[in-house]
Each structure stands twice: as structure tokens, then as C-alpha cells.
Amino acid sequence: MTERMHVFSDAQGAAEGCARAIGARLNEAIAQRGTASLAVSGGSTPKLMFREMCQIGFDWSKIHLFWVDERVVPPDDDQSNYRMTRENLIVPGGLPENRVHRIRGEMEAVAAADLYRGAVEAILGSEPVFDVVQCGVGDDGHTASLFPGEPMVADRSGVVAALWVAKKHQWRVTLLPKPILAARSLYVLSSGADKANAVQSALQGPADPLGVPSQLLRGAEWFCDAAAVQHLA
Incomplete structure (x- = not known):
């Protein structure tokens, strides 16, 4: 394991450490800089x-909240990353709505991607650099x-894209x-x-980011529980 891996006894500890x-x-x-930007992932792990x-308790009036990705579903759908974040962070944390920049999952995918790219670039410029991006691994x-x-x-020029995920239809x-x-x-x-x-595949498997996209995160700082790292050497 590397010095950029933080291992905790359970999921709660990993979540607290990452937070x-x-x-x-x-x-x-x-x-x-007087302001900050954060992009968070969805799914169940970040809850x-x-x-x-x-x-x-953060000063959310100075933080812009974005998402790493979103399913193309309405914002009140059970699968919506926005809905999960709203229920577990935005509402209980009292985030100002003008600091929340969601992906419009209720729209057609390409149009939603174009709109989201515009929102990101309006805040962070045409070469956006987030202060923090938090990802997960499927x-x-x-x-x-x-x-x-x-x-x-393999794309290293684009910012946002609409993608059809065949395995998820x-x-x-x-x-x-x-x-x-x-x-x-x-x-x-x-x-x-x-x-x-x-x-294990992301961090120690043979280099194959096309087959294991999470290998893109090898240079990141990882927060895991003991169960998730049990196969690491």
C-alpha cells in the first residue's frame, strides 16, 4: 500500500476521514481565493x-457544489445522484441553492451535458480546475x-460528455x-x-485503464475500510 492510502476499520471511519x-x-x-469548488460522486457510498x-459544518456560501456524474433521470427519481445528495447533504447541511450546480437529468442527455459543461465553465473557466473531486469505484x-x-x-481534451452505458441500459x-x-x-x-x-485491480493490476477505468485514480488519495483493501499487497 502507498502513503496515499488511508485505511479505517469500517465504512463510517473511511467516510469521516474523507469528509x-x-x-x-x-x-x-x-x-x-475566497471561494472553493467541490465535485462529488453519487451512488450509496458517499451517504x-x-x-x-x-x-x-462548512461555509457553503463560499463553496460551489458540482457532481462527478449523473444518471439521466428526473431529480426526484430513486436513481438520481442529485436526489441522494439533496437528502443527505444539501437539505440537512443548509446549502444555498445558488451554490448547487446539478446535472439536469430530466433533459435529453446531450443537451444536459452541454448545459452542465456551460455551468462548470461559467464558474471555473474553459480549463476547469476543481479544488476537490471525490470519486468512487464500482x-x-x-x-x-x-x-x-x-x-x-482516453479523452484528455473534453470536460463533460453524455455517454450511453450499455450494461445499465x-x-x-x-x-x-x-x-x-x-x-x-x-x-x-x-x-x-x-x-x-x-x-486491487485499480491500484495494483496490470495497467489497463480502458478495461479498468478506475486506474485513472492511481495518483489520488484513497479512503477505504479494511474490507475494501483486503486484497492489496
Whole structure:
């Protein structure tokens, strides 16, 4: 394991560790530039992290919140990353609506991607650099909505794209590798034994980012529970 791997006994500990690290980096950005930007992942893993972030308490009036990716579903759909974040962070944390920049999943995918790209670039410029990007890892090795075999894994010029994910029979809107890898701080949160093979492949498997897109995150700072790292040497 590397010095950029932080291992905790359980998922709660990993979530708390990641939340504290994010808070420290956002506060540094606010101190330096007066504002900060954060892009978060969806799914179920970040819920504990979001709840910890509410307990820590951030100055959300100075933080712009974005998403790493989103399913093309309405914002009140059970699959919506925005809905999960709203229920676990935005509402309980009291985030100002004008600081929340969601992906419009209720729109047609390409139009939603274009609109989201515009929102990102309006705040961060045409070469956007987030202060913090927080990613996860799927049990199949995907990260963001970059799934195994997706050619856009190799893209280093685009910011946002609409992608059809065949295995999910679903359109997604996702940040592309360029803004993810350009982040001032890139964190990965992963927990559970079901992620152990994916974490091992991401960090120690033969180099194959097209087959294991989460290998893009090898230079990130990882926050995991013991179960997720059980196969690491």
C-alpha cells in the first residue's frame, strides 16, 4: 500500500476521514481565493460522508457544489445522484441553492451535458480546475460514468460528455478524465468487501485503464475500510 492510502476499520471511519480531508482542502481554498469548488460522486457510498460533512459544518456560501456524474433521470427519481445528495447533504447541511450546480437529468442527455459543461465553465473557466473531486469505484472497476470499454476513458481534451452505458441500459452525463485529473485534490472513497477486487485491480493490476477505468485514480488519495483493501499487497 502507498502513503496515499488511508485505511479505517469500517465504512463510517473511511467516510469521516474523507469528509475531514475535503473540509481541510476547501477551507484552504477559501483562505487562498475566497471561494472553493467541490465535485462529488453519487451512488450509496458517499451517504455517510455527506452526513459527516453536515456535522463538521462548512461555509457553503463560499463553496460551489458540482457532481462527478449523473444518471439521466428526473431529480426526484430513486436513481438520481442529485436526489441522494439533496437528502443527505444539501437539505440537512443548509446549502444555498445558488451554490448547487446539478446535472439536469430530466433533459435529453446531450443537451444536459452541454448545459452542465456551460455551468462548470461559467464558474471555473474553459480549463476547469476543481479544488476537490471525490470519486468512487464500482465493483466492475468503473469510476464516474466511465465504464470498462468506454473509449472516452482516453479523452484528455473534453470536460463533460453524455455517454450511453450499455450494461445499465441508461444514459449518463459525466465529467471526463481531464477535469477529474486536474483537480487540486482528488480523493477516492470506497468501502465494502464487494469492492475489494476492484480496488486491487485499480491500484495494483496490470495497467489497463480502458478495461479498468478506475486506474485513472492511481495518483489520488484513497479512503477505504479494511474490507475494501483486503486484497492489496
